[in-house]
Amino acid sequence: MVLLGVILVLLAAAAGVLLVAGTAQLTDSVQVDVPGGTLSIPPLTLLITGMVVISVFWLGWAMLRSGLRRSKRRRVEAKEAAAAAEARRVEEQKRLQDEFATREQALTDERRRRQEAESLVAGQRATTTTTTDGGTVAADPTRATDSRTGATGATGSTTRATDATSTGTTGSTTRGADSTSGSVRES
16 A cells, blocks of 8 residues: 555656646746636646645645544544443442442341340240249249249349239249349349
8 A cells, every 4th residue: 555655656746747847838828717807827837836736635635534533533432431431330330239239138137137136035035934832934944043032043133022822812923133234124
């Protein structure tokens, strides 16, 4: 392609030299009608003016084509950049959604564990029953307390029992006071 371009440039330069040499011998001027009058131009000047006009035309054409190519390339790059930005935005949004879902799953798991622990504690409280002699029996032997002596089990709470004969009932009520918080629990 470059070789073809060099050959064309050399042929055009040779044709230009032949035309300049051929018109230099002409003495008659050329009459050119233009708006507002008539111009009388020697043939050599007309030839050089024609070469300049053609050169300016090709320069403008080359600039137009390169400008169109550059603007097309910029549009393509802008579309690619917009697509890349959209892909990054979608990726970031997906990452945030995944992170949110992970946090929600962790919170749900924590709630479930807390509810299981609360139900386990409630189940242990429900298994603690009172006996007819005033003692307390628990599912866990370390938690059993004797209501008559006020002995405590592993929980650190004291137990008071009301006498069945003094209240006139056959059952007893067990009250435990937590020694650390001072709260009263009734079962």
